[in-house]
Amino acid sequence: MAVISKATVRIAAAVALAAIAGCSAATQGGPPQSTSKGRVAPAKVPATRPVRLIGDGSTAYTGAQPHQPRPARLKPGRKPPQFVVFSWDGAGEDGQKLFSHFRAVGKKYHATMTYFLSGVYMLPTDKAELYEPPGHEPGASAIGFNDVRGIKDTVAQMRGAWEDGNEIGTHFNGHFCGRNGVGSWTPEEWRSEIEQAVSFVRNWKTNSGLKGEPPLPFDYAKELVGGRAPCLEGQRNLIPAAKEMGFRYDASSSGGLQTWPRKIDGIWDFPLQEIPFPGRDFETLSMDYNFLANQSGSTHGDRAMHTAWGQQMRDGILDAFDRAYQGNRAPLFVGDHFESWNGGTYMKAVEEAIKEICPRKGVRCVSFKQLSDWLDAQDPETLARLQDLPVGRAPEDGWSAYLSDTPEVAAGPAPAARIMPVAG
Template sequence: MRARRNVTAGLAVMAVLATLANCTGNSHDSQRSGNPGQPRTDRDAQRNGPAAPKHPKLSGKQGRLIGDGSTSYTGPQPGQLRPRRLKPGDKPPQFVVFSWDGAGQDGQKLFSRFRAVGRKYDATMTYFLSGVYMLPAKKRDLYDPPRHSRGSSAIGFNDIKGVKDTVEQLGAAWLEGNEIGTHFNGHFCGPDDGVGTWSPKEWIDETRQAVSFVKHWKTNTGQRDGEPLPFDYGKELVGGRAPCLEGQKNLIKAGKKMGFRYDASSVGGRQVWPKKIHGIWDFPLQEIPVPGHSFETLSMDYNFLANQSGTTKGDPSKRAAWGKQMRGGLRAAFRRAYKGNRAPLFIGNHFESWNGGTYMNAVEDTIKKICPKKGVRCVSFKQLADWLDAQDPGVLRRLRKLDVGKRPKGGWAGFLAAEPASTHSALPVKRKRK
């Protein structure tokens, strides 16, 4: 049955589209203030590679520097799943993707906080980096955004310390198996000259600049002695999420030319198995329950805020209830997939302490509660794309016929019985983290 939505839910979606232009991710700019369960023990899977170090140091290992030495090639990414095809009688893994828009490290230290959460509960995530967070304000004129004046950005720029701190987190996150995607650059929204009006050519130019800021952070900050990122961003980048969730149609056209494998920019998705658009996986924010209401909202922290307070500094006496409501909504969405059609669950977030950190705490509690469960895989969008691409297309077509929360008639044992047998197991085997 299609997810129920009423006028209130529709207004909440419109609110996030209209106001995300003011959502600054980590609020980095030249005047930034800097103050804004039980771990899994039954490892029934294995990730590739050795245990990842906590910091992206190249000491003691070979790394080929790239360009000005801002990035390097250190080999295949550690901590990746080994995709395996489902076989008849298998129940699909329950994939959950936690993603972060505008990822960067500032005085709140939320990037490092959730890296630690991911390590503890065996969750890899997708961090969508805003390219201007790699560009100090004094070099702002290097950014020439489509349809806007050179050196402009709706979310400001960074300072040198902010760039260095973000580089450290990005490198460590990648070594731990997380994905570094893109949130592009200036976060321009709106019907006149926002990203929703951009052509495929303009999206390509915007992405090229985002990659360039990462690959030249040393030159742009003057910090020549810093440790390089342990990966080539131009090759690792395979997907992103558009600011304000606008402009997907032309972004996908651009992404196809750039070699993207997925896009996470669409809104109003349902908890069903994903499909491709023009050869690119469409991973939308999904409609999920709002406890105490009959409508549903998008699976993102900002949408719960829009439904609850409409402001980032709401009534402190209500914050505990708001956090409980978000936790309840995320868990309800998880349960109906986990016990139903096993469709991947997509949860979007921002590194922000809105309403006193209410939503950060709700997300952390959700990770703690669901990621250690049997059969659950908290992965990045890239890892999910790997798994989907490894499956038999006929199997995926059958999975997509399952509606929201609906189990196969007769159970999973016979659902894929008509498909050819495989010698592979259904679940990727994970390595035990040290």
């Protein structure tokens, strides 16, 4: 493996530059500003499905989410699937049309993904004071808010993404990092942040005035089962609040390794992982921004280097994939932002990685929620054996021998998500 101490230094450098990264809108000086051309047509709720509106009609019950695999318990002696999760922080549809673009990419390569929505993208600027961020004045946000067109376009993509089988998680709201940021919040403050994120989704019609738009075809309070904290800070106090609010996983940890996940107080811990950095003697986190921080330290670096930087990230993801695919089969987690940093270098790298990885035999490109379903369906002894495998290490005597005497029991349905209490 690479020298972890050096990687940690690079991670710290990336966190220090978080004010540049923020989330999807942070580096653009505001929230998504939308256009109407060139996007994937939003999926509509089929007329044959029952629609029961919730509250002001922003959301609705329409039945179970389409295109969800039924998790099955791994049979004795069988090699586990190679799971890969591509996820997006601060997901929103703006003039770059990256949300709709990657929905199309997912369909093409049979990949479902997790889109972490920033709740303030459901709130127009003139309603900013409805947001009461912990430790800050009402209406404060490090990433601004949205406009009505941006809300409409983002909702359309969320609607379609869910109908496609993708997950809508949360990136919480105001993206506060560093001093007085999410790292200093108490469990009670995290609970408030989650409740507000859900409320903004459940009331986007009232807050935006878009009364005539179709509802989201799901109840966010029920569908929301996980998130990623801004700047990967604050997980310790987030976990108790997340557990109370019915979350099943958290993706906020940094510096994880490519090993099988474990739980923290009953919550699956899905960290960004240390992955190879081609041409360097250290590893970095499996996120676009961390490659950027180590390459240019700027979102507008040397144009002459864009192609090389993109190739470096693509190759790093593929090296990490191969290390798991030929080794311990641990899930690979890749985090991204809908951004055009360094000329769209990292978006191209991620798309090329999806194209190479997801069609491979034995590979399942899934959402974090779907991965949670599969893990919860497994026998604890099987999971313990998988968790014992180090990075890149396949069982010495082969999978058949290593998992030969694990129990084979039919898997039941995935655990139901609790409906969270919602403020407002």
